[in-house]
Amino acid sequence: ADIRCAQDYEIAAQGTMSEASYAYVAGGTGQDLSVAANLAAFAKWSVYPRVLRDVKEGHTRVQLGAQTLAHPILLAPVAFQKLAHPLAEIATAHAAQAMESCIVCSTLATSPLEEVAAAAGSEKWFQLYFQTKREDTLQLLRRAEAAGFRAIVVTLDASIQVASMRALKAGFRMPEDCLAVNLPQLEQQKVELSAGASRIFQGMMLAAPTWSDLTWLMSQTSLPVWVKGVMHPEDARALQAAGVAGIVVSNHGGRSLDGAPASLSVLPAIRALVGQDFPLLLDGGIRSGTDVFKAIALGANAVLIGRLQMYALSVAGALGVAHMIKLLCEELEICMALAGCATLADIDANALLPHL
Amino acid sequence: ADIRCAQDYEIAAQGTMSEASYAYVAGGTGQDLSVAANLAAFAKWSVYPRVLRDVKEGHTRVQLGAQTLAHPILLAPVAFQKLAHPLAEIATAHAAQAMESCIVCSTLATSPLEEVAAAAGSEKWFQLYFQTKREDTLQLLRRAEAAGFRAIVVTLDASIQVASMRALKAGFRMPEDCLAVNLPQLEQQKVELSAGASRIFQGMMLAAPTWSDLTWLMSQTSLPVWVKGVMHPEDARALQAAGVAGIVVSNHGGRSLDGAPASLSVLPAIRALVGQDFPLLLDGGIRSGTDVFKAIALGANAVLIGRLQMYALSVAGALGVAHMIKLLCEELEICMALAGCATLADIDANALLPHL
């Protein structure tokens, strides 16, 4: 494949993944409205070039809580990576280690989380989905701790996930060998609904986490607990008050509520409310280093990469993912250099101009 | 047919209706400008996801005047349903009953209104068009009362209905067996216009209802009288003052004045003027449960569904209509759950963000 920029993996992956699998990864939920919104939100901004600035000491290092990362590009939790490559999360972890990136391993990984942790470098976080029973949640947490993950990222926005019409129309079905191996393989239990009860409110949402679940979780671990899937400024403020380590501003890549705003659109209001020092990550729609620059300018400390990760994995395994991260880093550095920013701290909203 | 969301009935119906009939239903008037505006108005808004909210007690019940409905999705008055299915309004009424939806039976039904009423459940309203002669109007009213309809919906925006160019170009003509069986079959009387008189002002508009007609009608019945087809805030205010039971904010699905605004666009100003407690319905352009959510967030108590009803009817009769309502309800509930709203009362304008 002829890969010249990170986004080229998107095109190349259409040759390496089946049409249905590609549709599943590329799609979001419903009509993919929020997938499109994520992309449009980046296109809305342009970046001011600056001249004659000295950036010879430039670097992309960033402090996230207690960790210092070489660059602000993390790998988002992406489930079922076997869909893209037989080595799945193990390959991704190797790439993360090679590129000094932090991997966030999904609860729905197709590889044992201990093996993912072993393959990853020192930066590795575990993404946790609340399980119906607290004991199951706790067991995942304990395994993640034991495996050496350094932070927990609780994803809050996926209580209900409707498939994308695009994936359905392409006939996607999860292959049999794509299993969430870290979860007990439960038989699909049929919830008995009483008459007049709603399949949604009294069914699917029964297991959805609430504030007390989060408080409980935080009391069970000494690892930093991040939350992922926050879009409303008031939620962000309340979570900050509840003591989370940081927040991932995210609409789940447009895979949760179809019609949710772009994550980038809500970022500035959230940053304004939580203050300059609170750790904020952003994901959703990042396809280039310039997009990373824009996210940081609008308030993110760092970003997570979802789909590009799967595309690169499918095209060239660990090498692909590493190369994709390298391209993003260089694109970011070029953008910084031309925008006269030697460090991430130099990037702020004044670097951007909204499109006419 | 492969139906995964309510809007899929739109696509499926293109296989079950003739091209001309589909164009007639899908089209509006003239260049279909207001049909397009209705859809665009919903696309303009996105919905904020919220996290960790407890919605286990969630439901969609709504109070409309004296009636309590299980959900806020009513069936709009849609004429000539035989176009879509031989069982026509009877099938629709059965579906309404099954799904606890309120049917609004059109004056131009192709089934006797008494039979529609008998097939419907307890929630059933009658949509009334003023007839040229008050005695004809009165007779319709009396029949509706006798048949057990629980409210009258007077449609005010259809004094003139120009066909859609799209329907004309598709060669649509109303089939002979599609008859407004509840009206006396008058011979087309040719109005004699005096010289210099306008075919519009002194012709078609002669029979158009005015304020005194409405007052008269309200004096003739003890049923609640709703009005449908209101778009201007001042009209809404005057109608509220005149004592109507509630208002349906509607541009007749883009079938009345080509170039009328989207009904959703005018809703907030109307709600602002009539106050929080006055019953407002909205129709026009609703294609998903998320659209229902948006309408409620912008001021509606409940909504009416027009075209989707005809599409589902054509695809699978009563079953289709029932299924379509069920899909809309679930889509609404999913949207509510992800937006952290347990009841309709929790939905307000803060739940929405205009698109960039």
Added chain:
Amino acid sequence: ADIRCAQDYEIAAQGTMSEASYAYVAGGTGQDLSVAANLAAFAKWSVYPRVLRDVKEGHTRVQLGAQTLAHPILLAPVAFQKLAHPLAEIATAHAAQAMESCIVCSTLATSPLEEVAAAAGSEKWFQLYFQTKREDTLQLLRRAEAAGFRAIVVTLDASIQVASMRALKAGFRMPEDCLAVNLPQLEQQKVELSAGASRIFQGMMLAAPTWSDLTWLMSQTSLPVWVKGVMHPEDARALQAAGVAGIVVSNHGGRSLDGAPASLSVLPAIRALVGQDFPLLLDGGIRSGTDVFKAIALGANAVLIGRLQMYALSVAGALGVAHMIKLLCEELEICMALAGCATLADIDANALLPHL
């Protein structure tokens, strides 16, 4: 041809005119930017429907200076009508008479202005282009007066007219028999330019009228003198002060300055400056009766129709033009009726809502 609305003549004319002639008429100047702008400006507005208003006494009469017209739809000066139909301006004049419309006969008519006047009804104006020599201008004026035209419309915006790329690409050349028969057939004189002189400023613009020319013209006639082609509010104000009878707000249908704003866009500011009582016409982009309504709502007393006139003429001669006017009138009346306006005086900016 299957004509259901005035704009259908646009489509039909593509079957009756040669491709090159159609491109010439449909095009504007340069890249046709202002042609597109004219259309877009109407699409930007929607019209509020109103309910229960009594319009039984409705009419479309309008007072323009000393004249009362049955409706506000005039025929714009359109040159070289032989391009569209052998009977050319004579056919158009007959149509105007039949439909009680006012024709504005172009200086560049392909029929003798006296014959046009004779074929027209009582409402007829003459559009005057300043000629290089005042004596030629004066001769045209005297003939127009003698022929019974009741007003002079001086077109000010056509000192330079660059062809439309579209027409050039379609290979359009004015046919030999399309002659401006009311002008002396001068040999193309080559203006001798001194060294360093500009072919534009010291060439084409030499003959362009200036303020003193207009003052002179007004002193030569007792007919009301309108000016056409005004777009800037300050020009409008100055012309009003100079004593013109009225102004035609127009960008020459996008045929003068490519990149000029839509005429509708500048209308409100002009109306604001000249006050409520000063006669303003608008042309440019009107394709339906609803467009006429919008123009009036934004400040016009009446409108002129350019291209639709040529299209209808080409499709069906005098009958076509008459039918086109009739359709526009009815479309206007329907729009008025549904917007609750019984007379043109009832139409104002409150009747419109800008599109979201």
Added chain:
Amino acid sequence: ADIRCAQDYEIAAQGTMSEASYAYVAGGTGQDLSVAANLAAFAKWSVYPRVLRDVKEGHTRVQLGAQTLAHPILLAPVAFQKLAHPLAEIATAHAAQAMESCIVCSTLATSPLEEVAAAAGSEKWFQLYFQTKREDTLQLLRRAEAAGFRAIVVTLDASIQVASMRALKAGFRMPEDCLAVNLPQLEQQKVELSAGASRIFQGMMLAAPTWSDLTWLMSQTSLPVWVKGVMHPEDARALQAAGVAGIVVSNHGGRSLDGAPASLSVLPAIRALVGQDFPLLLDGGIRSGTDVFKAIALGANAVLIGRLQMYALSVAGALGVAHMIKLLCEELEICMALAGCATLADIDANALLPHL
């Protein structure tokens, strides 16, 4: 070729240049976002026509520092003109002389700068890229001075130039005979990066000029020193304070930072900051004389033409370039005439209206 307006050279060049070369010239950098932005920025504005103004004394002369130009249309520095025509910069220089235009000869010319200077008329400037070693920069400067160039234009925005995806996809490679003959042909030296160092910050940006380089350069010459590639108002202000002769507001035709704003978009803010009397040029996206008018209205004293130059050169050599300039001049004069502006000084922001 059938050339009717300056932009027609763009189309014609697609027949005379190879697909790859055309893509290289037409493209910018990355996804060509800023190329598109440049064009869109002009389309956003419309120009007010004015009537009855006397422009018989009109001209397009402009004072730029000490020089008076016959018109405000300069030839931008464009590298590697052999790509378009064997006579390359020599042909361009002849055209400039013929049309009294000022040529800005690129550091990366494929002809000896002395020969370019000899072929050009009295107006000729030299565009200077800082070289890695000051002695090389100085040598270029001395040669330019000796050759008679009357100003130096230091381009500041091209420290890093990523190819356009479009050019890469078209398989473009610089032909062997396209050499920057004015530079010593260095072997590609491989910069040794220490571990952890960035190929961008500690590699490519090492040679990027900083403020002290500019100050040094200005101290070395008595020629006026312009800077090119300025987009941020604060940079413009600082450069003015540093004593540059004037500024070229430019995003390098979208070939530097992909995602930079349109140069036209930032022009008004820059003009506001540097005051009315400071010389400002603009380039980027100019395709017609009306675009020149708009640039001047928004604050430029004159403009530079990049791509059109290469297109015309490829279509018809010196004659093509001369003809292209002539067309632009006439288009500008026509726009001025119709907008009622006799001189460039008459053109200001009041002449423009933003598109609805």
